[in-house]
Amino acid sequence: MSAKTRLPAFLDRLVALDRRIVFALVAVVLALAVALPPRMPAGKASPEVSRVYQAVESLPENSFVLICADIDPANAPELYPQALAVARHAFRKNLRVAVMYFGASAAGTAQQLLEQVGREYPARKYGTDYVLLPYMPDIPATLTQMGNDIYALYGKDSRGASLRSLPVMSGVSRLGDVNLAVVFCATTLLDSWVALASDRYGFRLAGGVTAVIEPRYGPYLQTGQLAGLISGLRGGAEYEGLLGEPGAAAAGLDALNVTNLLALLLVLAANAAVWLRRLL
């Protein structure tokens, strides 16, 4: 084969590359990034993440923070580090925390979140400083009811104790009594929280979302309907940076950076190959 025919053949092969080779490349790069120690520090926190941090930081001691941790195992790599960082922040600030969820598959993660932070802050007691609310299936009905009377819907906590009798709920009977709500989700749940809850009952709302759905929440930030937004693994790492406690999100930044770079190189290579093939 001459040099003249070799290049077009190579370009054709590159354009029609077996996708399994791409999968294998991503797997090798990611495995190396996971196995090697983290090297790249998180960049400066974005204004959106800083606003969530400030929203928690500005709360006086004993304020009530409601965390809606709708984190299922599939999106946990992105959302769990975010929720963990916010929960740690709230515990560190001696705020009262209630965790709730709507997705059936989020039950384990919500429980794990409180157990993990509870272990890290042993002085904080379940029932006095934090509580886990049980599964509730209907989002609009739950949010509407919580706006009027939380106890009409959540009579008991996840352990079967009367919610009203728990000291952590003191002075909180409806959503308007909540000082800050932070919703972690990979769906459009945050839209429901804005429309059905925070806009109607007037409490501060912030969000933590996956990178996939981040662009749709720009308008809510611009209007101030959202106090702030943490997005994806990068957002989680930025929040950890603000807290001064690098964790799972910061550890994943290397992997995210190199895989993004690989994707970029593959897209550029494929486009260059198509372009060159047309010229030849």
Next chain:
Amino acid sequence: MTADLSLLSGAWVCAGLTICLYSFLYRDNPLFKIAEHLYLGAGMGWLFQLTLFNVWKLKIFEPLAGGDMSPVLPALLGLSLVAQRWRRFAWISRYGFAFLMGYGAGLAIPTSIASNFMAQLQGTVEPFLPGSAAYSSFTALFNAVFLAAGFLCVLSRFFFTFGKGGMGKASAAGGYILMLYFGASFGSAVAGRFSMLYGRFAQLHEYSGPQYLYAVPVLLLGAALFFLYTRLRAGSSKKTGRAS
């Protein structure tokens, strides 16, 4: 030191199912099918028990047992949906659906207009009012102008009657702005998928250590041997077929 038995078995099941599911990237195979069906079955079982004990027991059975009759009507409306299963009684389900639709629309329409329409319009115009924070810096002003211009251009993209002159140019600009949005969305989606993949890899890395009895290397080797065996078997059956 080895992890305790529950952690150890959990790690092996978790790593095994992850490897089985990712084996689909190579090709469709029985390992993937097993994991897929297990996931569906376990998911449905989990949802069923959660609904039974957190909704039916707490919200219906316990109040009824205590003499509170208020859950009767909602429960009947909910049960009416099941009637759709039988053609003869399907009409009963209309009561449940009528309630769901009326309640859903009544709740969604006013809140959507208030939060997603009026508030957004207000947010687009507000930065240009006297004394607005948008005048405090060039970046804030640029953002406000870009947002308002982008809003008008994208809106003009969906006026199909006037396609020439200034409207046509605005419509074309709206198309580019939409493409920017889609590009940003797609880029975010790719980054998000990589984050998820990282999560699985990080967990597999954790389970590959001696405290989990090298779960991941052992399971990977098992999967590789399985694929090798099926490939050899397929090859030998092809040869037998040709010979006969």
